[in-house]
Amino acid sequence: MNGSAIAASGLRKAYKDKTVLDGIDLDVRAGTIFALLGPNGAGKTTTVNVLTTLLTPDAGKAVVAGHDVVTETRAVRAAIGVTGQFASVDNLLTGEENLLMMADLLHLPRKEGRRITGRLLDRFELGEAAGKPAASYSGGMRRKLDLAMTLVGDPQIIFLDEPTTGLDPRSRRTMWEIIRELVADGTTIFLTTQYLEEADQLADRIAVLDQGRLVAEGTADELKRRIPGSHVRLRFTDRHDFDAAARVLPESAGDDEELTLRVPGDGGVRSLRALLDRLDAHSIEVDELSVHTPDLDDVFLALTGHGNKEVNVR
CATH class of the missing domain: 3.30.70.100 (Alpha-Beta Plaits)
Structure with missing residues (x-):
């Protein structure tokens, strides 16, 4: 597991008689972008919840940032950041106040919290809107603020659940640039997305999950070469x-x-x-x-029987 930011072996999870994860193995290298794709109900959200300590697996082992997700939950949580599908900003607070709130929740010294807040506002080009209520932000600005809040704690690994859903093409590409910059700085990204083009553009490796099992894994080009055409x-x-x-x-x-x-x-x-x-x-x-070569849409259709350009990956 040397060089692995996330390593999992034989992960299993069931709800009553329904098996959601059926022996998942993962190896996400540090400083890379890993994309998890799959149709609705494939088990992606369950996988993310296990890796972020929100769920306990029934069997198997998972190590995140060098810590076991079951026995070392506090250490795992200290090393990760999670950005959900929907922006979790407080609409009544300004952009700056949202970031300062996160700094307070992380028990950062006030001076340090203000320094980090200013740096993140500049990095995400939110300085001019820092004093405005988040309710007045556009969708793209809210997603940037949400990701900036995740970065207050300087996580080693970030889990991004559909980070560009609902964004216009320009805002989506801006978010892609930010994600690439994070990885260039050494951050590891675990990405789920409903846009196959997004996985193609960003991911170093892609895994396809279907009915609780990994049916394929590799680079985008490797997956495309597996499909006739x-x-x-x-x-x-x-x-x-x-x-x-x-x-x-x-x-x-x-x-x-x-x-x-x-x-x-x-x-x-x-x-x-x-x-x-x-x-x-x-x-x-x-x-x-x-x-x-076939595109990821062709790959997805061949592997899961769902050929929509925009697939739901919950």
């Missing part, structure tokens, strides 16, 4: 090269008008190199080459 598109400007390539690559599908060939493949470097070597061996010139 990957191919290389070759475009030619010379009819002779196009016809020659079609003979050399009988497994390809051609478009005579566009002078393009679609060659099945896994999208990997090795298979791409082998394809180019076959063409070079026959002195065939390719004008343009592009690799096409």
Whole structure:
């Protein structure tokens, strides 16, 4: 478990006769972004609740920031921050007062609390709105304030539950930039999201949970290569090269008008190199080459039977 911010083995949880987690194994490396995806009822919220000490597993072991989630709950809680799906700010308080309240709850010295508050207001570009009630904030501002409140305690690991739900595209990308900055500073992010594009853009590794079991794990590219449909598109400007390539690559599908060939493949470097070597061996010139792989939506559909671009991951 060296270098692991979160490590779990054989996690199980059931409610009466319904098994919610059925032997979950996880290894989240420190300083990375880990995304957990899955359809409604897959067990994601239960997983997060176990890892954040809100639930006790029926079996298995989980270590977060080097501490057991069952026997060392206080140490785990001191090392983590949790930002839920809905902003937990106090609408009657100003942005600054919300942050100062968090500092007081963490028993920080008053001077230290004010220093951290000022730094976070600047970092999240909330300085101008610091004295305004949180009720007047836009959705994006509220999400930024919520995350800033999580950072008051300087957590090593942050659990983000659907951090950009309901945000407009510009606010969503701003939040992505903030998350990347946190990881660049050494923070570990455990992310659940309803946007597959978000996991694709942010996550170093992705796990897909379905019916209480992990059905796949890997980088976004690794998961995409597992699904049929990957191919290389070759475009030619010379009819002779196009016809020659079609003979050399009988497994390809051609478009005579566009002078393009679609060659099945896994999208990997090795298979791409082998394809180019076959063409070079026959002195065939390719004008343009592009690799096409399934997106995470295709992966999600194949693994869970739910093919919506925006999946609910509760």
